[in-house]
Amino acid sequence: MTATSRDASAQLAESPARWTARHVATIANTACERVPLITGGDFAPIGGGIGIWDAWPVQASDGSIARLGDGSSLWMALGAPWFDDPDERHGHARIHLLRHGEGGGWHHLGPAMPDGFSPGSREWSGSARLDRTGRRLTLYFTATGRRGEAAPSFNQRIFAAEAELAADGGAPRLTGWHALREIVIRDPAHYMDPAEGSGSVGTIKAFRDPAWFRDPADGRDYLLFAGSQAGSRSAFNGVIGAAVADPAAPGNWRTLPPLLSADGLNNELERPHIVHHGGRYYLFWSTQAHVFDPAGPIGPTGLYGMVSDRIGSGWEPLNGTGLVCANPREAPCQAYSWLVLPDLSVTSFVDHWGGTFEPGTPRRFGGGFAPFLHLRLDAGRAALA
Template sequence: MLRVEETSGRVRAAPARWTVGDVARIDPARCPVAPLIGADDVARISDDLDIWDAWPVQDDDGTPAAIGAGETLWMALGAPRFDDPDARHGHARIHLLRHRDGRWQDLGPAMPDGFAPGSREWSGSAVLEADGTTLTLYFTAAGRRGEAETSFEQRLFRAHARLVIEDDTPALRDWRDLAEIVVRDPRYYMASDAGTGAIGTIKAFRDPAYFRDPADGRRALFFAGSRAEATGEFNGVIGRIDADRDGAPHWQLQPPIVDATDVNNELERPHVVAHGGRYYLFWSTQRHVFAPACAHAPTGLYGMVAESLDGDWTPLNGSGLVFANPADAPRQAYSWLVLPDLSVISFIDDWGRGTADAGARRFGATFAPVLHLTLDGERATLAGD
């Protein structure tokens, strides 16, 4: 039975709570961990381009769309290399990547200069229609184009393009129909520029991830948000935007579906995978954005499971943690994305170093080795564990 609450005269499903008690079940000494990343795993796409958050150009069911024999297209945030890797966030563009014969190729910025409405482009998702040509990109516009001072305002946009092959190289042409998907509802979601802008304190209204329900064809976007009217700084939530059931390209913003108030500030890149008749909601988060009462929780992939897209959402493994980075390299990878075949992609962050290690940050800025999950009801493990 769904929990309900009364809000402004309307009855709606209450968000699932990710609580301090859930996180207390995590034992850092015994939690599942990803394999240690070594030097042989760090294969850059380009010497002068750093990439991080990535997602496939997907079919409607979430599977990476095949555009040729063994060939897929991906998108990732990219920026020039900086001495301080955190500087990349102020220069992020969405790049189009080709994966063919086990190799990655950077095809340049996905959208033309001056098209996106922000000063930077942050994470999203991309869907290729059945015609194999029409592409829809859902993305985060950070800041405003032409702003004099970099801001952390985040807005959710959609745009269409045409996928073409020119001289054996994929390209996106005829960008059009740029539109803001929804406007933030201040009853439920805090303004995204309400934080200080310091790493770990930024508020969220970002990362739209597309999902089509195999049970009834409903389309939804899941995104990272911040709870309105929270009294503390740790107020991360996961929101949902529903498409009209008649197929019209109209979207309606829903109240949060997961609330991590007093637990965590950022539930990043939330996304859903349908498996075994259940729905698995995953997100990434980092140790430094947990509240003090949850400071033992590691950087890792977290999630919940439900019998339907409408909930009730229950923390996986009793705590929400699916797996963490290893203790010897607690920041080695981040931004995990689970695909329908339960493979898991991420990027290499500060690899090969422990928390106390001195010296320059070793930012990998490329794809991490692919991992694989096993899902069984409310249990989620790394395959082979």
């Protein structure tokens, strides 16, 4: 291990920051930012006979959104055919490639990886970046289950794979997929084996959602991921994990202790990611009301975050509670999986829209991009712009 990677390991070896019941209990007594109500005219399917959720842009080597020659951008999103029960989509998820035009339109370009390439029975969330040439793409993703398994399992492994981007006329495409490798190895001292959890929605344990971040202060590459705390006595033991790349061998990743723990409070701190803004680091994640410990307190389904002046420690909850914004009260499940982009715009997908979701009633799954939001960040305060 190099001196640089030792320094990074030491920096993140401190006890993780804590998101606690004390923080969440304060939400009820403070002004809560609510996102605008989504109507049927605010979104549309992307085509291809699929619904999409969890999306991310392809990033340039400096962390910005990569642009093609015509100004459009490439995105990836989880996609699956439409089902009467939208929860069934998770068992059929594949990563799809999309093009986002400057005019705002979305174009479906098909599955990102070829059939039979992924080692899982399905593909869950990740991130992607281009190298400095803008032609070689690295995809970080979650391989869930194992290819060919008789029944879907919830084993989760974090992989990387590489492809060439061909964008010379016609629709962009990814070719020559290779270098498939498992890159973040679960440390049992810190992270629970996700196979130990159940398969019911809201109780699945995590080792997923790798989000790439390059620290502008020193050029180190990190992956943030959703995990579950090892050795916890609580069923609600979500953490945000981290791995750091070896500067001398950027393809080698060292698994680090968690950055943030919600042990005893919340089961899933999903799609964690970092944005650097105004000299500070902002750590964001999404979570849902039904994955809080029912003994309370329970926060709304929304975007949450913390702020620090360094990656390894010092994280404090934004707005004193961690809550950045939540779905409207009249449609508490309308959107999910918020991702804050470098320009502070925020993407998410339309989930159960148009009202409350009552158990036993049909779900109104939107399966498309929700209207983009925009944040305003001022030190420890965050609000919708």
